[in-house]
Amino acid sequence: MSSLNASSDAVSTNFQKEISDMMHGFGDNPNPNPSTVVLVERIVLRQMRSLLYQAYLVAEARGSSTITNYEVIFVMRRNMLKLKQLCDYQLSLDALDKGIMNASFTEDELILELESKSKPRQRRNHIQIIEELDEINEIKHIKVNPLLEERKLRAVKLAETIPLEMYEAFHKAKCSSFRSGASQKKTYAKLEQWVNPQKELQITNLAMEVVGFIAYETVFELVDSVFKVRQDAGKNHDKLLSKLNGASQNIVHMKPGLAGCSPITEAEIREVVRRYFMPGGGMNGLFSRNMSQELPVRFIAF
Template sequence: MAEASFSKPPDTETLNYTQDIRQMMHGFGDSSEPLFESAKIIEDVVLQQMRTIISRACEIADRRAGSKKNNIINGEDFIFLLRKDKIKLQRLLKYLELKELGGSVQKVLVNDTPQNIVDSEQTDSTKKKVPFQTFLEQIDNTGELLENSSTMDDIKRRRCIRADLVTRSMDEMHYIQYSKARRVSFVNKNRHKFSEWVGLDGDITLSKQAYAILSYLAYETVAQIIDLTFLVRQDQSKMHGDAIDRQRLNCVNPFTYKPYYGKNVVTKPFTPSEVNEALRRYWSPQLDMTGPFNRWSMRRSNLKLLSC
């Protein structure tokens, strides 16, 4: 496997996430050197999707504020967008919970004192609550959003299986490179860059939690596109075996996914045509009720969100 350079072409604009998205693509299972053209397509889709999400969140914030003028988008406005998809909502809540836990651990390490550590025998009134629990209790009419989150997240499971298969043939150097790619996201380093890239209106303000959620949704959009592109490649590969059995692992059946049999085999990078075909299927009304591309799609394609 060749070492990824992620070198930036000289004619690329300064304010973009193309290089970061290339690394994310590698982290989600693409080649160690993803094609720049494919990354640009994904970047354009992510940007369009984030602007649509912000627009919808603004509408929710205005309704929440009533007659008062409200230009601040809070985390609750994004949570409300996810209320109809329990799996995606639970995935976001787990992310926020781990993010908060990581911040607490960092504070303990910096302060070097055990005072902030909560005793394991804490009372029910002092137990840590689910992020946005109060808000979820207000909008959860059926009781499904806050029930035991033991529902299997098949998409997350398939991504973990894919990551395991990818790393089996890696040596130490390539594994370090891959693990670094897995840590790249939109929330790292520069929050102002993300705000400028999305192109927020000067009258719109996002809270700190809203920024964290929006950057997570952008990251999840890249992951979803890669998931769908793997499905397109699976169809093109025409793997032998039972179709239902292949569908269980979606695009990563360890018994039929041939590229990972040999240690010296280099995975082909996703081409622009594969990415475009994945998006075409996702946004196609004709494929609305078929297989893993099943989604309600009677709206215009630019309004059909990948992460919500």
Template sequence: MQLRMAAEDSVSLLSEISDIMRSFGDSDKPRLESVKLVEHILQQQLRGMFNEASLVAMRRKNNPCPSQADFEFLMRNHPVKIARMRKHLKDMRILKKFLSIRTGRQDFMEDLDQQDSDDELAIEVPELFDEERTRRLFRADRISQILSGQQYLEFNEARKTSFYCRHGEKIKNKFRRFLDLPADLRIPTTTMNILAYFAHETIAVIVDYAILTRLNSANRITEPFSRVTSTGASPAMLHICPEVTQGRGSEVVKPISVQEIHEGIRRFRQMTNKKVGFYRSTCDTDFKRSFLAL
């Protein structure tokens, strides 16, 4: 009976995760085993990020609930990621105003423009070159050039997939249940929107590392004319994003495998936890749990 109740309470985001993986460079039909692994990693990452932000927020006596400033504190060593998140939230506020003019107030965007943390976010982040975002946009552009009309429509719908504005209140409640947070814990809508953004970024990073792992593996597909482009892309752009020219063209792209995801996560953790010199200990006070989106 308990197992049956647990199965009923469990929430799966396999469909949404599969669409997001496809939008970032996976095949048209991602492997089910890979999607389940990404779902498991995503749940662990989001819970860990929320707990870390909660520990930072508990240092404040007036408002112990995690806010945007707490997540930015965790990202303090990555100004490019902070600027990317701020730009995303700014675009969401613009979208809210636009939709409110056309169709009225949008429930899924409520409280997004709250001003309670303006004093904490008064420091401007300088606009820097975002190499990761450029790589993803260029990859999506290259993929879209080899698709048929119907495939492009499906790819476009996959790129619209979101955990907070697609299907409105339904997907928001589903995402909250997926995080499996305490029911008595009151989380502002702004914090849930930030967690949804981090979910999107986490899947993107997993796909990025899986593709780069494939480039270094033995099953790398290299076509003689794979680097020939008629869109005016410079060789510098191809050097920035070499994976878009590998294994595409007329052949079908292989879906990302579980082994490639495991290897990509291993490389990420080895890179983020690496110390200067030969000494490295997990008992060190500076040792932090690494998060893909932070």
């Protein structure tokens, strides 16, 4: 497990270009601060390695040495909204795959492909696992995911404010992810090389798909939280009426991502991380007597 605890500086593979595009797509300046991108990359890498370690412990408890998507989903089982989002993510990928199959093969080629002796592609079963873990069917009762709705609304409002000559770059940035390769055959091979460089862990492709989803959500949560920090810093706490301002209560009313928007700084990312992991956010608060008690493992994405 030494590679899971290794410094990210020693890793040759990196996702700085992809993360820079993601940050732009999530509302950052079109030219994100390079040092901030490196810091975000380091945070995501540590989070994903910690996630894989927790998933490995679950697999080991089940008598297996291979990390599947079951173990990864089990680690994030307490956040129902993220599980609902993962269900929607699978449906989107399945629909995309069907479209790609129709566009990539002619009828004769498709028949030959089906008749070939190659093993069929492994079907995604994220939703099946989530339904198995959701014993009280809580996720089925989530008709509207507020996280996705807020994100869609922000994307629409942001797109309306971007000049036409900047929209193409913004659209490409929104399409960036942790999947790499040709447009129709993207895989998570690069992501696995990034988080598991020494191949110490056996990880299935479906598990890496969920890890890629969580890594993407981690970048989003960091960027989104920076805007909330900026919003909080801009409030006038001395005036009671300032709290009645709708823009000060709803992040949707913000307009990040314009050319005039200052790039996210390292200090803002560090402040976000501090708020996520501050002692007051867990256990017995700032005045805990049991200082030897270990802090619980926390993940920014969920």
